[in-house]
Amino acid sequence: MAELFAKAQGYSRGRGGSMHIADVAAGVLGANGIVGQSMGLGIGAALSIQVQNRPNVVVAFFGEGASGAGIAHEAMNMAAIWKLPIIFFCEANRYAELSPFSTHVSLEHISDRASAYGFPGETVDGEDVFAVYRSVRAAAERARAGGGPTLIEAKTYRWHGHYEGDPQFYKTADERKNGQxxxxxxxxxANVGVIAGLTPERLAEIEGNADAVIRSAADWADGLQSAPASAMHEDVYAESAHATA
Ligand SMILES: Cc1ncc(C[n+]2csc(CCOP(=O)(O)OP(=O)(O)O)c2C)c(N)n1
Structure with missing residues (x-):
């Protein structure tokens, strides 16, 4: 919350915002705005895990748009050759920026691409939490046992436009209305009671506790002083000559 509110106590000292959340101590190496880079950074992290013989597994998240970037193919190839402990997790949400899936992907399933590198690829219903959990758990177990990478494609749907105020003219009117x-x-x-045996009361209690944690984090962040403007240029390694002209 402090990061979202641009406060100095944020993970990236308030300079990254929602797109650049990192918490290295928790294993979150950082999101970034360069499409596809999670895979390049991910195989680096996976190589370090392998070299240090640690039991961790990397999960690199990306979209179906990113799956066509050069880095995706280089990273998958290297991960396959070195049998790196990494899960390539594609959130296939039907749109990349303003482009529908079928205009830039030549296949029905991104997961089919894994066979080109010789490791397993799987398409799961990304709207089903338990199916995603089972699939990731199996891939993580394989990776820990030295079996190398897995490509998981989770089919899902993007509610929002690419940017605030995106009129989403690339969706049909019906889809814009009913997509949610x-x-x-x-x-x-709706399913958790059947699968995990939770009563509606227990579920409401869990939700209430989670809401309270989020609310208190937001209140805490809201009450912090804003990062001083004088700190804005700290950690900036290159500046345009025009900025000081
Ligand atoms: C290397 C690079 N090229 C282009 C962009 C501009 N851009 C931002 S998001 C995006 C589309 C990404 O699509 P996808 O991977 O499907 O992710 P989603 O939109 O579903 O989050 C593009 C092209 C960028 N940020 N980085």
Whole structure:
């Protein structure tokens, strides 16, 4: 919350915002705005795990748009050759920026690409929390046992536009109106009783506790002083000559 509110106590000292959350101590190496880079950074992290003989597994998240970037293919190839402990996790949400899936992907399933590198690829229902969990768990077990990478494609749906105020003219009017019917959280709540044996009361209690944690984090962050403007240029390694002209 401090990072979202641009406060100095944020993970990236308030300079990254929502797109650059990193918490290295928790194993979150950092999101970045360069499409596809999670895979390049991910195989580096996976190589370090392998060299140090640690039991961790990397999960590199990316979209179907990123799956066509050069770095995706280089990273998957190297991960396959070195049998790196990494899961390539594609959130295939039907749109890349303003482009529908079929305009830039030549296959029905991104997961089919894994066979080109010789490791398993799997398509899961990304709206089903439990299916995703099972699939990731199996891939992590394989990676820990030295079996190398897995490509998981989770089919899901992007509610929002690419940017605030995106009129989403690349969707049909019906889709713009009814798209929110795809809701993995609502679906999980409807199924969790059957699968995990939770009562509606216990589920409401869990939700209430989570809400309270989020609320208190937001209140805490809201009350912090803003990072001083004088600190804005700290950790900047290159500046345009025009900035000082
Ligand atoms: C290397 C690079 N090229 C282009 C962009 C501009 N850009 C930002 S998001 C995006 C589309 C990404 O699509 P996808 O990977 O499907 O992710 P999603 O939109 O679903 O989050 C593009 C092209 C960028 N940030 N980085």
């Amino acid at each position: 019917a795809f809701d993995p959280i609502a679906r999980m709540k």
